[in-house]
Amino acid sequence: MSVASPGYLDAMAPPGGQSYRKPAELPFELTQNIGIFFEENLLPLPQHIALATTFLVHPSTTTRAKSAEEKDAAHLSLRLLRLLSSLVSPQDCKLNHAFSFADRVSRSGRQKEEGNSSLRSDKPLNLEMGKSDSLWSRAEDFWHMVGWAFNCSVLHPERWERWQIWLRYMCDVLEDDWAERVREYEEVTQPVENGGRQRAVPLNILRDSLIYQFITSNSTYGRNRRILRAIFADGSTASINEFRAVFKKELTSLQAPEKPKKRGRGVNIDQDIYGDYLSQDETDEEMNGTTDSAAHNTSPSNTKGKTRRTKRTRRGTRSETGAKINGSAEAQQTSLPHHSVGLAASSGLASLRFRKRLMGLLSNVSERLPRDFMSWNDLYDLFVEHIRPLSLPAFQTMISPAVLPVISEPAQATLCEKLLFNLRESSAPDSEDTCLNQAKLEHCFLPYSAASATMVSNAKVSLLLEATFTLLATSGMISFTRQLEKAVHDGVHRRGRMAQDDLERSQNTHSQEPIEWLCLIDSGLRLVYFLELFKDKTETESLA
Incomplete structure (x- = not known):
């Protein structure tokens, strides 16, 4: 039965209901490591979810995949993650453990035990992508991945095609997790009469959220500014130096296998046998516009006997017109860096949508946890600092409530008001x-x-x-x-x-x-x- 078929979705049920089934389409390695997802009475383990998210963007399963099975691993992982999100809450999946940058593998190679874990929770993954080459081991923190993803949106479209899939999934998970924790927080903080005392505010409910975990994953100086630089990464030199590639040789594409060289043919000038040199010369002459047929038409004496090949043009004597055209094109490429055309033109509307969704998440955290994160005023000052210098198309897209209505209207109004105070005349x-x-x-x-x-x-x-x-x-x-x-x-x-x-x-x-x-x-x-x-x-x- 197909993983995405309606019958399979009907057979799946939330925890406490019908047991999970093991999909039959998965490749052997993927089935061996994450088949436990659908075994009876078990939920996915954090290390398996981390492996599935690694499959989404790892070069060996995407841009450098050598076989159809390796490519299918990324597609099937996305199906599994989406199916899991539709059935189980982020808290029940323990995504805070799955998306943790802490080393879950001890020096001896054995998995560290967690309290109340299942019988298989201490079983290490027999894959390099589940250990040192995992997405959560290669990246410094969540914002390193975000910054590199947005750099790819400007400079590397082939990698951006994969990173935006990961980014869409992460934004969905972060928003769902935060909304669930806010509902739980509001239920606990309902006004009740308790002997005239006011119930203590359980802020730990919000502090345990995924987005707050990512915010506090790096406690170095300038943490908040680094987060904003990641969200507005534009492929510039400074941005590339700060948010480098996550995986080794990530930008190296898979090279096609070289064709076997043909066995050289003999050369005998006396018998007019030139091997493959003659065909090569003819090709070069056609490219330079000097074919043998042209020599025939211009020289009547060549109608009889052997045809004499014209001399090939030297490399240093190209036509002035061609040199001017090539020179002007090269000058345009060097004078206009790729990121200078603006985020809207170079990375598309999808990139700006993800940037704005992350801004909305930060705005929600700032509203609920101003002392732990930063106040609304400080956060929107940073927004203004990064949005004001954008190119006009990107600026219009970011501030328009009709183009990208992904944040609340009060937050959008606050952003526009802050920018107006910053841009208007002093009088x-x-x-x-x-x-x-x-x-x-x-x-x-x-x-x-x-x-x-x-x-x-x-x-x-x-x-x-x-x-x-x-x-x-x-x-x-x-x-x-x-x-x-x-x-x-x-x-x-x-x-x-x-x-x-x-x-x-x-x-x-x-x-x-x-x-x-x-x-x-x-x-x-x-x-x-x-x-x-x-x-x-x-x-x-x-x-x-």
């Missing part, structure tokens, strides 16, 4: 309101431009205002007023004038309107359009 006033509302938007943000008189900065401010306007409107916190109308129009004209001045200053360097200018114009038009919608709605309600 803009402040507000005593702690929460974002329409009055704060009209008074502090809408009528003003960016602090830097550049098209990029003003386009980013306009996109932030558009996102903030959308968030407040979705929450029913926007109503049409004359003050709102004036603030929107004044801000659109102010940012447009500053960008126009920047466009005129850089007129000699731009042969056409840059993308930043077009983005600013489109964003301003959308703000005015939103305003007109609320104006029409207000007039319709007043007439009714």
